[in-house]
Amino acid sequence: MKKHSLVKKVIAMTAAIAMSLSLIACGGTKAEETKAETKKEETTEKETEKGTEASKETAAQTEKKDLKIAIVKQMDHASLDEIANAIAAELDAIAEKNGITIDYEIYSGQGEQSVLKQLGDQAISDQVDAIIPIATMAAQVMTVCAEETKTPVIYAAISDPIAAELTGIDYVTGTSDALNVEFIMDMMLAQNPDVKKVGLLYSLSEVNSATPIAEAKAYLEAKNIAYTEATGNTNDEVIAAASVLVSEKVDAIFTPTDNVVMAAELANADTFIEAGIPHYTGADSFVRNGAFTTCGVNYTDLGTKTADLAYEAVTEGMDGLEDFYKMDGGIITVNTETAAGLNIDYSVFKDMGELVEVTTSEE
Numbered sequence: 001m002k003k004h005s006l007v008k009k010v011i012a013m014t015a016a017i018a019m020s021l022s023l024i025a026c027g028g029t030k031a032e033e034t035k036a037e038t039k040k041e042e043t044t045e046k047e048t049e050k051g052t053e054a055s056k057e058t059a060a061q062t063e064k065k066d067l068k069i070a071i072v073k074q075m076d077h078a079s080l081d082e083i084a085n086a087i088a089a090e091l092d093a094i095a096e097k098n099g100i101t102i103d104y105e106i107y108s109g110q111g112e113q114s115v116l117k118q119l120g121d122q123a124i125s126d127q128v129d130a131i132i133p134i135a136t137m138a139a140q141v142m143t144v145c146a147e148e149t150k151t152p153v154i155y156a157a158i159s160d161p162i163a164a165e166l167t168g169i170d171y172v173t174g175t176s177d178a179l180n181v182e183f184i185m186d187m188m189l190a191q192n193p194d195v196k197k198v199g200l201l202y203s204l205s206e207v208n209s210a211t212p213i214a215e216a217k218a219y220l221e222a223k224n225i226a227y228t229e230a231t232g233n234t235n236d237e238v239i240a241a242a243s244v245l246v247s248e249k250v251d252a253i254f255t256p257t258d259n260v261v262m263a264a265e266l267a268n269a270d271t272f273i274e275a276g277i278p279h280y281t282g283a284d285s286f287v288r289n290g291a292f293t294t295c296g297v298n299y300t301d302l303g304t305k306t307a308d309l310a311y312e313a314v315t316e317g318m319d320g321l322e323d324f325y326k327m328d329g330g331i332i333t334v335n336t337e338t339a340a341g342l343n344i345d346y347s348v349f350k351d352m353g354e355l356v357e358v359t360t361s362e363e
Contacts, residue, residue: 066101067130067314070123072142074135075111077263079285079299083134083156086303087310094311102311109138111263120145129314130154132306135259136164136208143172152318154310157302159208159257159282167323173313175306176326177297179256179282181215183352184295187332188252188280189223190348197226199245199253199277203260205233212256212282238264239271246275257282257296265289269360273341284333290360292342293334295353297327333358 071087073080084106095102109116116133120142123131130152133142139155143166146153155174161167166174189195198220202209213229220227230245232238238261245253253272255261262285269290272279278292287294305325313321332349333356339346349355 066103067095067311068126068128069102069104069310069314070119070126070128070131071104071106072116072119072123072131072133072138073106073108074116074133074138074259075263076108077259077285078288079157079257079262079283080134080259082285082299083303083306086300087132087134087156087307090304090307091311094307109141111137111260113137113141116141117145124149124151130310132156132310136160136206137259139166139172139174140164140207143169146171152310152313154306154313156306157257157299158324160211161324163211164207171318173309173318173321174324175302175309176324177257177283177299177302177329178326179212179296180329181212181256182219183329184254184280184282185216185219187293187295187349187352188254188278190352191278191344191346192251195225195251197228197248197250199248199250200227200229201238201241201245201253201255201261201279202229202231202258203233203238204231206258206260209256209258216254216256232264233260235260235264235267239267242268242271246271246277250277253277253279255279255281255286255291262286262289265291269338273338276342278338278342278344284331284356284358287333287335287338288358288361290335290338292338292344293332293346293349295329295332297329298331302327330354331356335360 069091071084073084088104088106091102091104107119109119116138124145128151131142131146132154133139134156136158139158142153150171153172155166157177158164158166158174159176159178161176166172200213200216202213217227228245228248228250230241232241262283265286266289281287281291281294283296284294305327309321330353332353334346334349336357337359
């Protein structure tokens with residue numbers, strides 16, 4: 001009986017040991033699984049962190065991507081050249097500051113709508129990041145060219161964006177050099193209170209000339225001062241129109257920011273000086289080419305602002321941008337050589353604003 005009892009006890013002990021070993025084995029497996037899960041979670045966290053860092057790096061690379069921009073002048077003349085050069089200089093400065101490359105080309109539409117259309121279509125084909133047109137016709141054509149792709153169009157020097165139908169378009173904005181016509185007329189009468197007849201010289205093809213010419217007429221009518229109009233759409237026509245105003249014996253001539261008239265200023269300046277007629281204009285480029293005086297914006301500042309807007313449009317989107325940005329004027333520019341030729345004392349202008357004196361340069 002004892003032996004049998006012992007055998008039972010041994011069997012029972014053996015079973016207990018086997019069960020314990022089994023439990024130990026099971027316990028070991030669970031510990032290893034827990035350890036493996038922990039390791040897996042740590043690996044996943046590291047991979048997530050790496051993914052986040054990679055995303056940040058990709059975002060940074062996207063933010064600093066190289067840009068390609070087309071700068072399109074309506075034509076070649078002093079004002080538009082000054083703006084284009086200012087835009088280029090600011091794009092270079094932006095690129096250096098942000099550690100990127102901004103490739104740009106400056107094109108001229110030569111005053112021809114068909115040429116501008118070709119340039120705009122080519123820019124879209126080249127997949128530029130933005131187009132910067134300078135002057136009204138160039139802006140209108142580039143806006144049409146970019147309509148399908150919604151490529152940002154950031155124009156420069158549009159005197160009347162509303163009349164040019166460049167507002168309310170989600171991929172278009174830019175800078176305006178709108179004139180203070182009343183102030184320029186005030187300058188005219190301050191210099192010569194005896195003005196009896198004013199010549200209005202402008203181009204019918206320049207949309208931006210319509211509003212300032214209408215404002216000039218309203219001003220002169222209110223003052224009971226007579227005026228006569230002469231227009232031209234080509235260089236030769238403008239020169240002929242200038243001769244008509246001389247023959248009309250006007251006391252002064254006013255021209256707004258008109259690119260067509262500006263292109264002929266060097267040819268007309270001597271004609272006006274010989275006739276003793278001061279030419280009041282809408283931009284300092286006229287004055288540098290021989291006109292008497294103007295009060296307007298600084299075109300280098302305007303070009304710089306336009307380039308800044310273009311970079312913002314490309315990197316941050318158009319949503320936060322306004323329809324257009326009107327540049328501050330108030331800078332009176334006088335050509336001292338022309339003043340001497342006309343025998344005019346322009347000291348009265350010193351009390352009217354910031355006065356800048358220049359001489360004629362063939363730009």
